Amino acid sequence: MLRLRSCILTNLLSSPTASPISSLRRLLSAAAAAPAVSTSPSFAVEDYLVDTCGLTRAQALKASTKLSHLKSPSKPDAVVAFLAGLGFSSADLAAAVAKNPKLLCASVDRTLAPMVAELTALGLSRSEIARLFLLASVNLYLKSIVSKLQYYLPLLGSPENLLRAIKRRAYLLLSDLERVIKPNVAFLRERGVVDSDIAKLCIRAPWILSINPQHFRDMVEWAEGIGVPRSSGMFLEALESVAFLSEEKIAAQVEYLKKAFRWSDAEARIAISKAPILLRRSKDMLQSRAEFLISEAGLEPSYIAHRPTLLGYSLGGRSRPRYYVVKFLKANGLLDLDRDYYSTVMISEKIFLEKYICPHKEAAPHLAEDYAAACKGEVPTRLKFT
Structure with missing residues (x-):
């Protein structure tokens, strides 16, 4: 039975084109055709997290402590099927469950499906809703999240900007909208x-x-x-x-x-x-x-x-080595004396090499080697001037 269920859910996760409702119906149909699931304590949560959700054994061991009350895979199966219909891949499912194991305990009918319906009504696509679940799954059960998104979407201009704003940490979702934001x-x-x-x-x-x-x-x-x-x-x-x-x-x-x-x-x-x-x-x-x-x-x-951007460049890896090179070139008549210092520091490494190192391979064959040494903190004798 466990192997059959895993196969069913794997197929769902590999079929992102299915809708949440059709995915759930497929799961329920398959479950109805199979023998009844045991509700005995023999249900192994840790194994389920590894075999069905794709967590590593270490992740599963940590997550299972928050799911010890589960005695049957019925509710997790429904959640997994729903997420598969939302467009979650196997990797997405593993990431979401590892971040918030209690997601597997959510009610599809009372929590997840209504929330997806509300988010869809706000204009989020299925893929954007899936990304929102991944980025903020811990906070998705907050009753205020939809009203917050109603405020943020017009302010930020697009769902993409919203997702970028909560990518690192969900400050905007956790903060008090009326009193702070x-x-x-x-x-x-x-x-x-x-x-x-x-x-x-x-x-x-x-x-x-x-x-x-x-x-x-x-x-x-x-x-x-x-x-x-x-x-x-x-x-x-x-x-x-x-x-x-x-x-x-x-x-x-x-x-x-x-x-x-x-x-x-x-x-x-x-x-x-x-x-x-x-x-x-x-x-x-x-x-x-x-x-x-x-x-x-x-x-x-x-x-x-x-x-003042001069102060942000690395002293040992950029400013000082380039200064030595330019000073060497000027001292040996290989560069005009009025070359601006800032123009030599702000350009990229590639352009600096093309303009100040490569053209002087014959006149200064050791310059590239000396510059590389200077970038490592050494000052070759040939670049020293008193």
């Missing part, structure tokens, strides 16, 4: 942030909208206070950068940036408005880059302030 969205709109940018924020960092509204308002004001306009593409990054920072910590970081890079108030404001992530960089990281860019590479503080 809606007030935060309303405040952004009051400050002139358009819905398309709010949608980007939900997708990029959905946890931000779940922050306490009072602190959220402070964050928006701080983001504006550091010189990032609400209309700027950097405003979303600014919100991320000031999240969980107090006003005092922001002020202290600004002062450190001014000291390390010898910036005026205006220069610090320019740099932070272009790269708000500087507010979250460690002092050690900033100090090492200041020492290299100003003391060794000889760049002016104002030059760095207007190009």
Whole structure:
């Protein structure tokens, strides 16, 4: 009987074109034709999870502790059949059950089928509903989920954006819609942030909208206070950068940036408005880059302030090795002296090799080898200049 049931369910999982209702009917018909299923304690949950749901033995052992009350496969069979009709593959089923074993205890008639009907009415396709089950199966039994989706779908613009927003963690599904999410969205709109940018924020960092509204308002004001306009593409990054920072910590970081890079108030404001992530960089990281860019590479503080992305590049794997190569080429008359430093750092590795290494194979046959060594933290003698 177990082998027959496994075969039936395997066939269902391999037939994604069937509808949930037809899949369930096929299962029930097959069950009706077979001998009655025993409800004795001999039903082995762990074996069922491995043989029918595709879990590993370790996953099944962990999941079975939450299903110890099951004495029969009848309810899990119905759930598996329903999910197969929804479009779940064997891998999808294993992932969903491993994430939320109690999914197998759900009532198809009272819970799953009505929920799918409501989600379909919202405009989600069968494949999108299946992805929603996979991403948020633990939260699908929340009574508020449909009303939340009714709010989020117009805000985010499409089911695809919604799924992207809850892909990492279901902050939007778990947060209080009326007391937290809606007030935060309303405040952004009051400050002139358009819905398309709010949608980007939900997708990029959905946890931000779940922050306490009072602190959220402070964050928006701080983001504006550091010189990032609400209309700027950097405003979303600014919100991320000031999240969980107090006003005092922001002020202290600004002062450190001014000291390390010898910036005026205006220069610090320019740099932070272009790269708000500087507010979250460690002092050690900033100090090492200041020492290299100003003391060794000889760049002016104002030059760095207007190009703060320089501070985000790897010092040992990119900035310093490329500086050595360009300095070597200039010293040997292989490159014009007015070549801008920033233009050599911001290009991709492939383009850097094509422009600064490959053309000089004959004049500097060891340059590629020396550059590779410099990227590993070594400084070949040929690249050293006093």
